[in-house]
Amino acid sequence: MKRRQETEPGNPGQPRSPDPDGAWQAAWTAVERQAAACRALRIDGLFDSEPERLDRFCVEAAGLWLDLSRNRLPESGLDALLALVDAAGVPAWRDAMFAGHAINGTEGRPALHVALRCPHGRHRDVAGPAVDAGTQPRPDPLTAPLKVGDEDIRAVVRNTLDRMRAFAEAVRDGAWRGATGRPITDIVNVGIGGSHLGPELACGALASLGHPRLRTHFLSNVDPDAWQRLARELDPASTLAIVASKSWRTQETAMNALAVREWLLAGGVPEDGLHRHFVGVTANVAGARAFGLSDDTIFPFGDWVGGRYSLWSAIGLPVMLQIGSGAFDALLAGAHAMDRHFADAPPARNAPILLALVSLWNGLVHPGCTEVIAPYSDALARLPAWLQQLQMESNGKRVDRHGNPVAYDTAPACWGEPGTGAQHSFFQALHQGTRIHPIDFVVPVPDAGLGKAASERPEGGAPLADSGAPSRAATLLANAIAQAEALMRGREPAPGDPLGPHRECPGNRPSNTILLDALTPASLGALLALYEHKTVTLGWLWRIDSFDQWGVELGKTLAARIEPLLADDGAPDAASEGASGVAALSPPSLALLARIRAIRARRRQG
Secondary structure (H helix, E strand, C coil): CCCCCCECCCCCCCECCCCHHHHHHHHHHHHHHHHHHCCCCCHHHHHHHCCCHHHHHEEEECCEEEECCCCCCCHHHHHHHHHHHHHCCHHHHHHHHHHCCCCECCCCECCCHHHHHCCCCCCCCECCCCCCCCCCCCECCCCCCCEECCEEHHHHHHHHHHHHHHHHHHHHHCCCECCCCCECCEEEEECCHHHCHHHHHHHHHCHHHCCCCCEEEEECCCCHHHHHHHHCCCCHHHEEEEEECCCCCCHHHHHHHHHHHHHHHHCCCCHHHHHHCEEEEECCHHHHHHHCCCHHHEEECCCCCCHHHCCCCHHHHHHHHHHCHHHHHHHHHHHHHHHHHHHHCCHHHCHHHHHHHHHHHHHHHCCCCCEEEEECCHHHCCHHHHHHHHHHHHHCCCECCCCCECCCCCCCCEECCCCCHHHHCCHHHHHHCCCCCCEEEEEECCCCCCCCCHHHCCCCCCCCCCCCHHHHHHHHHHHHHHHHHHHHHCECCCCCCCCHHHHCECCCCCEEEEEECCCCHHHHHHHHHHHHHHHHHHHHHHCCCCCCCCHHHHHHHHHHHHHHHHCCCCCCCCCCCCHHHHHHCCHHHHHHHHHHHHHHHHHHHC
């Protein structure tokens, strides 16, 4: 297949260099060659042969400390990877993203999630000094005026945030009440994918800051049992539903929203009072209006924000309702601090770039590996699920951004659970299994009653009397350190031990550690932005589009054809409704469909 000429990001038709393919291919081949030579390398030996290793592989950014030294990556390999960063044009793509260029090539859109977290009312005029005395300072890409078409993005973001703040404070203060005059006690976020995973993660991570009257719930699955179980906990008179859908056409969200609407009406909320119990978050304002929402209860965001990158937009409304506008601003500020680091730090000291390079390297040194995420914080329990969508939906691609098949693996599967619980489930395979799975240890230092500021406690709350908390916090931290050490060092059996082969741990297993001084809104924002930038950097290194998701569409299309075949009981045949759909199904799907229809028929008869 003939390759198209590479173009400068955001400037179609302007070649970046005379031979971008050749430069990238040469750099990629050098990385592959070095990675293949390092597959048997001992990690612990690198600390002896590279006395500056910790200095090169540890970096501090936006309040986070990253230790990437425990990988089979020598300094020479890092140098080769940094050459690939240059050959792939990563700095140019990064700058194009901040400048609002259409870096989402297949959809012709910018990816401006970073614009959502520019500090409100605080701007830096320039990005650095002038090149020489006769040159004007270049605009700061993080705060410079930004437009998409005729839309002033900075103004749109500020206006939406101001409306979110006013609404959140009205709900939290009790000024916004349900149709019968009751204050809101329960918030139900109706959304799926990016409209669900980010807010759910943030609400869980920052639950200790929650308003004492408000409970936040998430309804994403179209499984009827999900809503029926949740509804038992709610009172229609004091429930507020946030329908969150970028397109306002997502089937699961639409069906669940109608179920909530029916429940509210059946529970005594008059139809003309539904506007006190529903708000919409969407890029399709017309669709929200058609559902019956008025403009004052619609919080829009642009189609220049990808769903999995949208926590910082109005999609974060349930988070603001739970923790308050001040804490939400701190979440944005933490993400912006990581944006600043990503934009300004050189690649060799740039935390997201380095994290991406280690991930790419591990995929070459350990072919077929997955990536494990183990947050040593129960509050971060949903971090693996959020990362699954971020990394696998963004980079699970088999063609490059020009449509050419790639000749290398892209996004590895991402999975995990919080420690220490994970140590008692899948860590056995990490230590002694035949497959190697690099792992990220995310370790916030617990407060454990050591003096949390009053501003970081729930409103009206007080620290729980728990004299054993400091001891348990030390145990948690000791286990995080020990697991990384054990994975690297391994264990040799004692001489003559008959169970020696069973006790032996080979070690030399790679891991990263990301340390947070504490789990706060700001540190959470920085952590999530770190992973966002890691993800898009990998996309630029692999030369794929990290902002589209065409593979998601196929299953939805097939489901729409199959659903009518479940309307009738018995075995589907050519005479039934949807006969063309039957003919298009494979034998296993036809057999499964027939069995499901038979089960449903028996239930109706019984």
